[in-house]
Amino acid sequence: MAKPYDLRHYPGFLGVTLLCLLILYAPLGVVAVYSFNGSQSITIWEGFSLRWYVDVFTGPESAKFKQAAWNSFIIAIAAATIATSIATLAATAVLRAGKFRMRTLSIGLISLPLMVPEIVTAVATLIFFNAIAFERGLMTILLAHIAFCIPFAYMPISARMQGIEASYEQAAMDLYATRRQAFTRILLPLMMPGIVSGFILAFIISLDDFIITNFVKGAGVETLPTAIFGAVKQGIKPNIMAISTMLLAVSIVMVTLSWLIGRKDQKNLIQQRKKK
Amino acid sequence: MPQNTEIAIDVRDAVKRYGPFTALKKISLSIHDNEFFTLLGPSGCGKTTLLRMIAGFEDVTEGAIFLYGEGIDALPPHKRPINTVFQNYALFPHMSVLENVGFGLEMLGKSKAEARARAGEALEMVQLSQFATRMPSQLSGGQQQRVALARALAPRPKVLLLDEPLSALDLKLRKAMQVELKHLQRETGITFIFVTHDQEEALTMSDRIAVMSAGELQQLGEARDIYERPRNVFVADFIGETNLMEVTVDAINGGRAQCHLGGGHKLTCDAVEGITPGAKVHMSLRPERLFLSVEPVENESLTGRVREMIYIGTDTATIVDLDGGPQFTVRSSNSSRGNARTFEPGTEVAVNMEHGAGRLLVD
Ligand SMILES: Nc1ncnc2c1ncn2[C@@H]1O[C@H](COP(=O)(O)OP(=O)(O)O)[C@@H](O)[C@H]1O
Ligand SMILES: [Mg+2]
Numbered sequence: 001m002a003k004p005y006d007l008r009h010y011p012g013f014l015g016v017t018l019l020c021l022l023i024l025y026a027p028l029g030v031v032a033v034y035s036f037n038g039s040q041s042i043t044i045w046e047g048f049s050l051r052w053y054v055d056v057f058t059g060p061e062s063a064k065f066k067q068a069a070w071n072s073f074i075i076a077i078a079a080a081t082i083a084t085s086i087a088t089l090a091a092t093a094v095l096r097a098g099k100f101r102m103r104t105l106s107i108g109l110i111s112l113p114l115m116v117p118e119i120v121t122a123v124a125t126l127i128f129f130n131a132i133a134f135e136r137g138l139m140t141i142l143l144a145h146i147a148f149c150i151p152f153a154y155m156p157i158s159a160r161m162q163g164i165e166a167s168y169e170q171a172a173m174d175l176y177a178t179r180r181q182a183f184t185r186i187l188l189p190l191m192m193p194g195i196v197s198g199f200i201l202a203f204i205i206s207l208d209d210f211i212i213t214n215f216v217k218g219a220g221v222e223t224l225p226t227a228i229f230g231a232v233k234q235g236i237k238p239n240i241m242a243i244s245t246m247l248l249a250v251s252i253v254m255v256t257l258s259w260l261i262g263r264k265d266q267k268n269l270i271q272q273r274k275k276k
Numbered sequence: 277m278p279q280n281t282e283i284a285i286d287v288r289d290a291v292k293r294y295g296p297f298t299a300l301k302k303i304s305l306s307i308h309d310n311e312f313f314t315l316l317g318p319s320g321c322g323k324t325t326l327l328r329m330i331a332g333f334e335d336v337t338e339g340a341i342f343l344y345g346e347g348i349d350a351l352p353p354h355k356r357p358i359n360t361v362f363q364n365y366a367l368f369p370h371m372s373v374l375e376n377v378g379f380g381l382e383m384l385g386k387s388k389a390e391a392r393a394r395a396g397e398a399l400e401m402v403q404l405s406q407f408a409t410r411m412p413s414q415l416s417g418g419q420q421q422r423v424a425l426a427r428a429l430a431p432r433p434k435v436l437l438l439d440e441p442l443s444a445l446d447l448k449l450r451k452a453m454q455v456e457l458k459h460l461q462r463e464t465g466i467t468f469i470f471v472t473h474d475q476e477e478a479l480t481m482s483d484r485i486a487v488m489s490a491g492e493l494q495q496l497g498e499a500r501d502i503y504e505r506p507r508n509v510f511v512a513d514f515i516g517e518t519n520l521m522e523v524t525v526d527a528i529n530g531g532r533a534q535c536h537l538g539g540g541h542k543l544t545c546d547a548v549e550g551i552t553p554g555a556k557v558h559m560s561l562r563p564e565r566l567f568l569s570v571e572p573v574e575n576e577s578l579t580g581r582v583r584e585m586i587y588i589g590t591d592t593a594t595i596v597d598l599d600g601g602p603q604f605t606v607r608s609s610n611s612s613r614g615n616a617r618t619f620e621p622g623t624e625v626a627v628n629m630e631h632g633a634g635r636l637l638v639d
Contacts, residue, residue: 173354174333174428
């Protein structure tokens with residue numbers, strides 16, 4: 001039975017959809033395909049080969065890229081972990097501490113960085129580090145990443161927490177759990193899917209950040225995005241495509257993971273609600 | 277109230293205000309040990325608020341609450357030996373049925389083995405032993421409800437609070453659970469404070485009922501008291517079906533009040549305190565305490581015409597327009613020994629009152 005307002009019946013629906021998909025994914029597809037190209041060329045296909053992947057790990061630039069990748073992953077894991085912890089506590093305070101003064105202000109302050117142009121944050125962060133004479137290096141990158149990852153981690157966590165009725169924690173306290181026990185035994189496990197999503201989002205955001213990183217990194221310290229940018233300035237070689245494709249694969253895996261966790265959990269909750 | 281009954285929960289002059297809004301206006305009531313006590317009232321009258329104050333989730337703005345003689349207002353919820361069956365059950369979705377039921381015992385510091393054993397016993401009490409390893413999402417609504425009950429009973433609280441626990445169940449299941457709850461209360465000897473907006477449920481289950489409206493206690497008593505001797509218009513109207521008539525009191529003689537309705541119909545019923553001759557008050561006449569006849573049975577019956585007869589299974593309701601006065605509903609039983617008779621609409625009939633059918637209401 002066709003629904004009366006089925007989107008698919010709008011004229012041009014198919015065309016617009018295909019156009020959007022093409023614009024979004026064609027460049028990614030080209031990069032992914034040409035990373036397996038057998039030749040130096042980035043436009044002419046000369047047969048399948050893994051030479052550029054081998055090049056990334058063993059070629060003349062491999063040491064540089066390995067160091068950059070290592071920095072990127074260390075920073076992404078540390079920044080995502082710390083930002084997620086802070087975001088979890090912030091969400092608990094905002095959503096579970098009742099109505100306190102400046103509650104609305106707090107929510108605003110947490111999400112505002114999402115709307116500030118990144119270049120502004122980058123300049124401001126740089127000025128801040130200069131002002132307090134903090135030597136630039138891995139540490140400045142990490143601190144900056146923690147700061148801008150917090151709102152990204154906060155969003156899925158607070159969305160998740162809003163869906164958890166306060167009655168679960170009340171039931172726990174009614175059953176002799178202290179506030180702390182109600183948090184660790186009930187609220188935290190129920191929030192876990194949101195926390196995992198927040199962590200993954202923060203991880204990806206940190207992993208691919210370029211603008212802020214470029215401003216606050218010290219001389220000679222590189223992350224993958226800044227290293228790639230540096231390499232591209234000397235001309236695009238297919239090894240860049242191989243690195244990009246690997247980064248893309250990491251992102252896809254992470255996002256899929258997050259989606260799978262969210263879906264399984266959603267199913268459970270919906271099932272239980274339906275019964276009532 | 278017998279002098280030797282112990283008081284489980286004593287609410288003294290409790291007031292609850294949310295900002296400028298007063299949710300509870302000076303409520304005082306004593307709930308006896310081992311009693312099935314019901315808070316009954318329409319939605320929004322403050323039942324949940326009072327329950328949450330007893331559980332410790334809301335503080336008492338004024339007044340005090342005592343548990344077996346000890347003030348508990350300073351105690352947080354987890355220090356009160358009182359458990360709650362929440363309206364939405366609030367089963368922990370990430371724990372199995374057995375873990376849910378054992379949670380309270382575990383928090384009380386019992387060993388894992390003891391918690392499991394006693395949780396198992398509690399599950400047996402509600403006949404859910406075979407579901408111990410299931411997750412709450414794999415249970416039906418009725419089963420979830422019983423898990424919530426087992427979870428609240430497992431730590432053997434001194435008082436169990438139940439906030440409209442049956443309202444989400446369908447009628448048949450609800451009736452079955454009413455019987456089961458009553459049975460569990462007797463078996464465990466735990467004081468139950470049960471909240472409902474369903475007057476029939478309250479009448480069936482309770483030892484005593486507190487009728488509330490708009491944050492005030494309207495009447496407290498046994499089911500029969502409240503049904504047969506309602507104190508005011510609200511209670512008479514809220515509990516069961518009734519004919520509420522405005523009457524004028526003509527005279528009071530020997531404990532009987534002689535009154536008349538609009539249209540000049542005369543009625544006599546027991547006098548109540550606070551009513552004097554000349555007063556215009558309400559009288560409640562329960563439909564099942566009235567009966568119809570073709571000829572007046574006593575010199576006091578009311579006369580009118582049948583408007584409509586409605587068949588409702590066990591009973592028949594007959595709506596009668598009194599001559600020059602208001603409308604009346606009369607209920608008669610359809611059993612073979614009952615008094616249901618068929619009257620064509622428009623038939624002239626007399627409405628007769630059983631002794632004690634009429635009840636004067638103070639306000
Ligand atoms: N946290 C609150 N803040 C303000 N008003 C409240 C709050 N909780 C309850 N109320 C009000 O108190 C009144 C009684 O509520 P409640 O106890 O839930 O009623 P019931 O359980 O009898 O339906 C309602 O008018 C409700 O709007
Ligand atoms: Mg309520």
